[in-house]
Amino acid sequence: MHGLVNRSIQCFVRDTYGTGCWNRVAAVLDLGPDGFETMFSYDDAVTQRLMDEVVRVLDKPHDMVLEDVGTYLVSHPNTESIRRLLRFGGETFADFLHSLEDLPDRARLAVPELRLPCLDLVEESEGRFALHVENLHPGFAFVLVGVLRAMADDYGALALLDQRMAPDGRYVVDISLLDSAFAEGRRFTLARPVGPAKEAAE
Amino acid sequence: MSGQGGTEAVCSSTCCGGVPGFGVAALNRLMPMHLTVAANGRILRVGPTLQKLRLGSRLEGMQLFDLFELRRPKGLCHVRDLIETDSGQVSLAFRNGVRGNFKGVAAALPCGHGVLINLSFGISVVDAVQAYDLTLGDFAGTDLAVEMLYLVEAKSAALQESKKLNLRLQGAKVAAEEQAFTDTLTGLKNLRAMDHVLGRLIADGTPFGVMHVDLDFFKEVNDTYGHAAGDLVLQNVARVLVSETRAVDTVARVGGDEFVLIIRDQIDLQKLGNIAMRIIARLEEPVPYNGVYCRISGSIGLTTSIARGRSGQARILKDADLALYASKDAGRGRYTVFTPDLERARRSPDI
Known part of the structure; x- marks a missing residue:
């Protein structure tokens, strides 16, 4: 599995449930302090073990955790x-x-x-x-x-x-x-917002 | 607006800045950055995206070359000349306000009624969306501008990740080097490793002998035959030192041409002296290099962990160093055993 996938799950756990929660998962998987590298490739079995452990620690159904990962990828500032x-x-x-x-x-x-x-x-x-x-x-x-x-x-x-x-x-x-126009929606410009402060304020 | 039939209808629509066979809406959809220009240079019609770039002023009715500077082809001053070039390719830039180049293609309107120019941002599209706050709808569906913006953004995100990885790897490399125990040139232990071993032996109360070896005439070899020769000699020295000691002993390179030997469980000065003499003899064997012989020797200072009763690491190394300098002073190529006299002599040097 591409490292981006594992890293996404890692960041989801860290940003949503806190560093302590991620550290518990990382300890079981025997990962280094940085966790997964986005630009590496990992064995599918590693991703499987990662998901099993996240599901166990969060105590949520497997499919719901994955759906939350999807929501996180779109809606979190990070x-x-x-x-x-x-x-x-x-x-x-x-x-x-x-x-x-x-x-x-x-x-x-x-x-x-x-x-x-x-x-x-x-x-x-x-x-x-x-x-x-x-x-x-x-x-x-x-x-x-x-x-x-x-x-x-x-x-x-x-x-x-x-x-x-x-x-x-x-x-x-x-x-x-x-x-299709139920609510205002979030602003999107083709031009990249300048500076992180503006991004956070959006 | 659009002429549907005969030549006259086409011409009349062209006079209003239209293009025969096309309604304005169709033209704007296909080419939102087009403009039609009359033969006298007056701008007849502009596409909605092009007009959006100059929201404050109405572009229709302006003179083409008042609005734009023609950057390529150079030297033309008549609108009709634009279509004389083979490809009709033009490069334009706004004279005022935000600059940025446009790539364009010009084609003749029928009946000599002027030209149609379709513009695009080319590579400056990244700056343009920033400057003009453009949206997806401002580009033609076939324009790859949005794909390019996507790619620019995706690649910079990927690059960011690569940079982070490189930084982490660099940090790990530095940490690994700091933690390394090996001298990369000779494969011997390094200063860090020697400190570590000495500390452990002293803590355990294990007796040991220490030799501080400094090469003689090594600088001359380096200066005469170059660093490659010097490196070869150092590697040979390492072989000699390792072969004259046992696996339980420690041989460390602690400086450019300085070595420390820790001889474990050996405090017999006679036996240590014999080892020192054997080492010096073998160091003096010439080393062939590119048809010449590199000749060096070695000076050694010798002491043991019990020379002063129990003493600390720094003290033992200092004593070995004092003995080494005594060897150097006495003419090199020899070994000297540390005695307290050496220390006194050093403290009050002969004048």
Whole structure:
């Protein structure tokens, strides 16, 4: 697994539940003081053990932890760069949903070794979408649901999300876009905000 | 707006700055940074993104070359000349306000009614979005500007991570070097390791002999034959010192051409002296280097852990050092055993 994935889980635990909580996980996994390196590659078994331990320490269901990781990646100030990169997908939440099909290619542009599952978006009727997720890592669909929830908020859209297993074994996220301008949403400019102070104030 | 049929309709629409066959909305969608310019240089129409760059002033009706400086092709002063070049490529820059170059392509409008120029930011797009607060909707759907901005931002995020990793690795390397016990050139123990060993032996009360070895004429070898020769000699010295001692003993390089030997469980001055003589004899064997022979010798100061009863690490090393200088003073290539006399002689040197 790419180090970015392990690092994301590490930062999620640290930023959401505190350094002490992460240190407990790190101690069990026998990790160094810095934890995971973003630019390294780790054995999948390491990621598996990491998730098992996080689930145990947080005492939450596995799928819910992954969904929270997804929400964290979009909404936490420390991961603002990820939120910004996702917002490049389009001006509206619907545009963003359509841009998800490009997500694996975009991710590869940024980090050539990062392999994300293929995503297929089907617009079933006006405002109703089905997002089919390639079965690459079993946990990815749950992270994606968290990302989608947080991105809907980011755009100020009101959307209902549901997930199911399709007959072909792929996960499907059903998205009902009820109101694309439900709330103000967070500001996004193509230009990068200057200085961290402004970012924190947003 | 757009002419739909015959030549006359096309021409009349062109006079208003339109492009035949295209409605304004279609043109703005395809080329939000276009402008049409009449043959006399008057700007007839500008796309919405281009107008957004100069919110305070109405660009339609201005003279093209009042608004823009033509950077390439140089020396043209007539709008019609723009389309004379093979590719129609132009490079423009605003005369006032925020600078920044535009890349553009010019094409003739029908019936000599002027030119259509489509502009883009080119590489300056990163600065442009900053300066003009542009959004995704300001770019044509086919424009790769947004992909480029994405890439710039993604790459700088990735680079940031790489930098952090490099800093951590650099820190780890420095820490590892500080903790290292080995002299990289000779493979012997270093000063740190020697301190460590001495400290432990003294704490355990293990008796030991100490030799402080300083090479003679080493500087001459270095100066005459170069550092490569010097390094070779040092490596040979290391081999000699290791082969003349046992595995339980410690051989450390503590300076450029200084070595300390700790001979464990050996405080017999006679036996230590024999070792010292053997070492000196072997150091004096010439070392071949590139067809010449490098010749050095060694001076040794010798003491033991019990020379003064129990004494500390610094004291023992100082005594060995005093004995070494006595060897040097007496003509080098020899060993001297520390005695308290040496200390007294040092304290009140002969005048």
